[in-house]
Amino acid sequence: MNSFFARKFIVQGIIIAAAAVLLLRLFYIQVIDDSYYLSAENNVLRKVIIYPARGVILDRNSKVLVQNEPVYDLLVTPREVKDIDTALFCQLIDIDKEGFISRFTKAKNYSPYKASIFEKQLSAETYARLQEHLYKFRGFYVQNRTVRNYPDSIAAQFLGYINEVTDKDIERSNGFYRPGDYIGVSGVESAYEDLLRGQRGVQNLLVDAFNRPKGHFADGKYDTLAVAGEDLMSSLDKDLQILGEKLLKNKIGTIVAIEPQTGEILSFVSSPSYNPNMMVGRERGNNYMKLLNDPNKPMFIRPIQAQYPPGSVFKVVSALVAQQAKLIDENTIFYCPGGYRYGRNGFMGCTHVHGSTSLVSSIQTSCNTYYGYTYAKMIDGRGEKSSSAYDDWREAVQRFGIGQKLGIDLPGENSGNLPTSDYYTKNFGSDKWTSAYNISLSIGQGEMGITPLQMANIMAIVANRGFYYRPHLIKSIGDKKIVKPEFTERISVGVDAKYFEPVIEGMSQAVNQPGGTAYSVKIKGIEMAGKTGTAQNPHGENHAVFFAFAPRVNPKIAIAVFVENAGYGGVWAAPIASMMVEQYLTDTITMPKYIQDRIYEGNLMPAVKPVVKQTTTQKEADTSKQTPAEQKQAQRIKPNSTAILAQNDKYKS
């Protein structure tokens, strides 16, 4: 005790005041402010998404068409990264110093505390290399992903490709998709997305300050397992598809092959094509631009999107609907003097002078005259107005799958084109037109448009003698081998089975007898029935077409082949179809090697045309006033506009 003892109160006061400051601060951050509690949760909880394995797609014999390959996303939590050997790191993952800095800055800007992607999709080798050294690089860790891998690099358009979801996808799905998910963009990947994608799993991990997992939140109560996507078995035959793509290499064209008993598509070739592995991995973006800018449009799915006038193959349909309408039969004979005359001076030329032509031989020799008469009977000889008879004819033809979508399990199917009578009535100005006005339809020219799929389907109908199953690419789904019900429905075309025989006989003779337009591609030991065709092409060489089915009895394969700019069907399309059929039925090809080589090495790609500016087409304005159909018509048939006008006068009443 001394004279300054009163000062003890000051000292006590200071101590109490200091403690009060501490208590007030404690009270504030612990009781009043709850942002710290939330930050604590953020520190500790890490949600790890388990991405499911996407369903695998196999061919009809369980061989893999597309499978999953593991890749690794490299993630970084910038705050955690301290004192790393940047040079070694860059070397391990194969980037340069600037690349490292730019990626790291991007991650830091996103969030210094949360993990974000540093580098996507490291390959398995890079990952293995990095994995050994990963402990040296605090703050970096790896997440498993898978990407698609195409072991045979075939069927690119059919299989389609996947990509990360866009904001639009997420919106459309009402938040089902999250950023970082994959979604099918085209082909089967897109059509069967719901089945292939599987289900995301989630792990709620507790992590320590080094972001090392320490356990599961609530003992895994809120964790869910990932569910793998359903595997699909496609109807494709892998070996057949490989052959088809090889045959069409360096040509623009299509092959579609169907199994008639089921509607299963055995081969689906669109050329030019591309290696589907191009749409995977880090080069995806560049490759996509390259393909998009390719003037020959490799991403165009020709089997279902390209539309051609069917040409002489349509005669098969003509013959069938005419028989069913009881307007002709197998004994009907027309005389072919080298062409069909109609109206006053209309003349539709034929390839040869065929003389008396029966139904069978009209198919075998592809006689235009026969079908000019047949069409005229269908339209003008029914005892009713031609325009309404046309509608009946159209309805019968449409049942063969022409002018309507077949319902294949791929997006973007073109329905083709088969105009109604209203179209012609509008064009001709009155409904008093006759077969003479659109006679080109009789031989599959004019305004008619058909896709290669529809054409192959017609072959399947003929092979089955009167019915078909919707053509589809996926044979069955999942382990339970579920088949979608719409593909098991048998659809009749409304033509009795007996009417098919003469047509089939004609097609068989075309292939197997001398004089037939496809005699050169006859297969030893197999009776293949087929038809050549030549589709008009106002821009260059005609397109070559061939369709067929085999064997005649108990057919196993129906096929349609288109080769653009190839001239006659017999030279390119028929040999290709023949080889495909023989390969499928006998596993061998007996065609002479020199022909095989000619096909394999043939290059029919058009030269790259220089871009023509709009203004220079002024000159051609007059002829372009006609519809393209009319232009085509004009080419095939000798124009006699006065005759048509006279016709109008004649039928005016």
Add this chain to the structure above:
Amino acid sequence: MTNTNRKFFGSGIDWLTIFLWLSLCVIGWFNIHAAVYDIDNPSILNLSTNYGKQFIFILSAIILGFVILIIDNRFYTSVAPVFYVITLILLIVVLFIGRNVGGNQAWIDLGLFRLQPSEFAKLAACLMLARYLNNHSSRNPSLKTLAVGALLLIVPVALIMLQPDTGSALTFFALIFVFYREGYVSGRLLLIAGISIALFVLTLLYTEWIVIAVIGLLSIALIYFSKKTRKNIISAIVVFISASVFVLGVDFAYNNILQSHQRNRIEVLLGKIDDPRGEGYNVNQSLIAIGSGQLLGKGYLEGTQTKYNFVPEQSTDFIFCTIGEEWGFVGSATLVLLYVALLLRLIHIAERQRSSFARIYGYGVVSIIFFHFFINIGMTLGIVPVIGIPLPFISYGGSSLWSFTILLFILLKFDANRKGLFNVQSV
């Protein structure tokens, strides 16, 4: 001279203090267990873990305390100068052969255990200061005594700064309370010291010229509102000039003497830089841990920030975070009140000493413990810059526990003997 001691230790140990001391040790022990809990060695007695070791430290501290209470208190008064000199020597020695831990040349390795001279320097300085001030006391405290007393402190401070251990060095400034209580420092001076700290902070928050301008305005106001005598005006001018010089000095020292990481810490504290990933990380995590404890805490061994090591130095400088997170406001406030109780009790003990040596020494003990308490907890709460000093009796560490225990028990010994006949002359 006879001792009328019937009790073994003297007229009576202050059991309340011992109770408070032991409570703090045990609280520390349990929270170290939670802070560095190792699932492979869960037992709190496991000797390979820090909590097991702390248990041993506590046991040895109890023995140490016992020994101190047995030794005659005259020993302490007489040995003070020797102890002081030995400590100074050790402070020099550590600069040469000491182990560098965390940038500080602070530890001497003695095989079985390590010695931290700066911890014992605090004790030595208290004893030495008490002895010196006691010997030179008179009714009117002289400036010369103050100067020498200050010098006795400045020498160890300078040596510690060479390590460099700023935190320990700053502790010595708390002993201003001793000077204040003994009359060497006036209340006014204490106030000026407080204002200086405020000016220091303001100078860093705003530029020095703004602060000087404010001081100028205040000085003018002072002249305006008081009697405009010559004396007052001159005083006001003097105040203005000295304050301005101080401000400029602070600015100079801050920019040229302080190291950059120290500047960073201060600037983070003042909110001038927001760097939760760099310098501010420790404090940010500390706030998150304590703040997330909310009212009742998350429970013993259940603190997520603690369990997963989000707070650095969890068992030592930031041990309070574990308490805050696991015991919430209730637990934290209780701990603060325990310290306040201890400090007030120690003041009470110091005041009841007949020996002025004991009283001076007592105030030294209070100052040092108060400084550690306020700065350490304040740092975890983000109201004081991060200065690495332990929380007495609670932070992990044998050196720290022993030196605080010795510091405390010597006072208890004096107190136990306060009624003894043999007293050093008091004023």
